[in-house]
Amino acid sequence: MTEHFKFQLLKTDGKARRGEISMPRGTIRTPAFMPVGTVGTVKAMYLDQVRETGADIILGNTYHLMLRPGPERVARLGGLHELIRWPHPILTDSGGFQVMSLSGLRKLDEKGVTFKSHVDGSLHHMSPERSIEIQGLLGSDIQMQLDECLALPAKPKEIERAMELSVRWAERCKVAFGDQPGKAMFGIVQGGDNPALRVRSAEALRALDLKGYAIGGLAVGEPQHVMLEMIETVNPHLPTEKPRYLMGVGTPDDILKSVARGIDMFDCVMPTRSGRHGLAFTRRGKVNIRNARHAEDMRPLDEQSSCPAARDYSRAYLHHLVRSNEALGGMLLSWNNLSYYQDLMRGIRKAIDEGRFADFMAETQEEWARGDL
Numbered sequence: 591m592t593e594h595f596k597f598q599l600l601k602t603d604g605k606a607r608r609g610e611i612s613m614p615r616g617t618i619r620t621p622a623f624m625p626v627g628t629v630g631t632v633k634a635m636y637l638d639q640v641r642e643t644g645a646d647i648i649l650g651n652t653y654h655l656m657l658r659p660g661p662e663r664v665a666r667l668g669g670l671h672e673l674i675r676w677p678h679p680i681l682t683d684s685g686g687f688q689v690m691s692l693s694g695l696r697k698l699d700e701k702g703v704t705f706k707s708h709v710d711g712s713l714h715h716m717s718p719e720r721s722i723e724i725q726g727l728l729g730s731d732i733q734m735q736l737d738e739c740l741a742l743p744a745k746p747k748e749i750e751r752a753m754e755l756s757v758r759w760a761e762r763c764k765v766a767f768g769d770q771p772g773k774a775m776f777g778i779v780q781g782g783d784n785p786a787l788r789v790r791s792a793e794a795l796r797a798l799d800l801k802g803y804a805i806g807g808l809a810v811g812e813p814q815h816v817m818l819e820m821i822e823t824v825n826p827h828l829p830t831e832k833p834r835y836l837m838g839v840g841t842p843d844d845i846l847k848s849v850a851r852g853i854d855m856f857d858c859v860m861p862t863r864s865g866r867h868g869l870a871f872t873r874r875g876k877v878n879i880r881n882a883r884h885a886e887d888m889r890p891l892d893e894q895s896s897c898p899a900a901r902d903y904s905r906a907y908l909h910h911l912v913r914s915n916e917a918l919g920g921m922l923l924s925w926n927n928l929s930y931y932q933d934l935m936r937g938i939r940k941a942i943d944e945g946r947f948a949d950f951m952a953e954t955q956e957e958w959a960r961g962d963l
């Protein structure tokens with residue numbers, strides 16, 4: 591048990607990295623996938639199941655939790671870990687991205703953001719300092735700086751303005767966070783699809799000597815090759831001994847290609863949100879269970895899986911549940927998908943340990959391409 595936040599780089603294989611983050615609430619094996627628990631729940635899942643799939647850490651959202659149930663109330667209820675019964679590490683996003691994408695953004699200036707709640711239209715202000723204060727009240731283990739994430743495409747001048755603001759906000763978040771040994775505050779590299787601005791952002795944040803670095807402003811609709819080019823641009827400018835977290839990513843293919851370029855941590859709503867809409871991720875690629883061809887297919891999604899949702903239920907039944915819009919359909923597919931994502935991460939970590947990540951990546955992509963037999 592440690593009272594500090596410590597990242598250990600255990601092995602590299604090409605640019606792929608195998609590591610471990612040890613924190614008071616537990617150890618995070620990297621490369622890691624973090625299921626998204628936006629409003630204090632990984633939708634349609636019991637957190638015991640989430641843990642069983644192999645998750646070491648989940649993600650919460652400052653924006654949603656500050657609107658409901660409210661940070662001071664969560665603190666009065668013993669903090670987020672107590673409230674949701676997840677005793678392991680939690681990373682919280684800072685709210686910047688969600689304000690831009692969900693709320694009625696009213697104003698963004700040096701001080702912070704002013705926005706209308708998407709829940710009840712109430713007006714809220716959030717400064718970098720308040721975002722860190724909220725994440726502290728929630729009891730978050732890894733806190734993200736407040737940043738401005740621009741939608742792409744955007745003009746270089748606009749990208750530069752937002753990137754420079756985010757660096758200034760990172761400085762303010764570092765001061766507000768202070769010195770909390772068992773916790774960490776990560777900076778977020780911005781700069782859009784502009785390599786020069788990406789490098790300036792990474793270098794400026796590196797100078798702040800933070801405990802970890804996220805790459806933000808991606809997975810916002812840009813082509814995969816742009817995302818990969820930005821990762822290739824940024825990573826050489828980040829310290830090798832600190833974790834690298836690619837925010838909002840992604841599909842299994844995105845994850846493989848990003849691990850190959852040196853990313854350690856991922857989060858994405860893909861497995862849970864698409865599971866609720868009838869999409870199953872398997873070793874043999876994606877299966878849209880709504881498709882009529884599954885109506886009388888008695889096979890499970892994957893007879894070799896350790897996950898009951900993948901191994902014990904027929905596609906015919908899953909098809910029926912999803913077509914009938916039954917809650918159990920989304921529950922079973924979310925369980926299958928999170929289990930597949932964690933199996934993929936386990937396979938990635940093992941392949942890096944054994945120095946065969948390139949082969950693992952090729953074999954995995956070939957099996958997806960062979961399709962669902």
Ligand SMILES: Nc1ccc2nc(N)nc(O)c2c1
Pocket residue numbers: 683684685686687688734735737738739778805806807808809810837838839
């Ligand atoms: N694609 C994403 C997802 C989440 C993000 N969160 C923050 N704070 N900043 C970004 O740029 C993000 C990008």
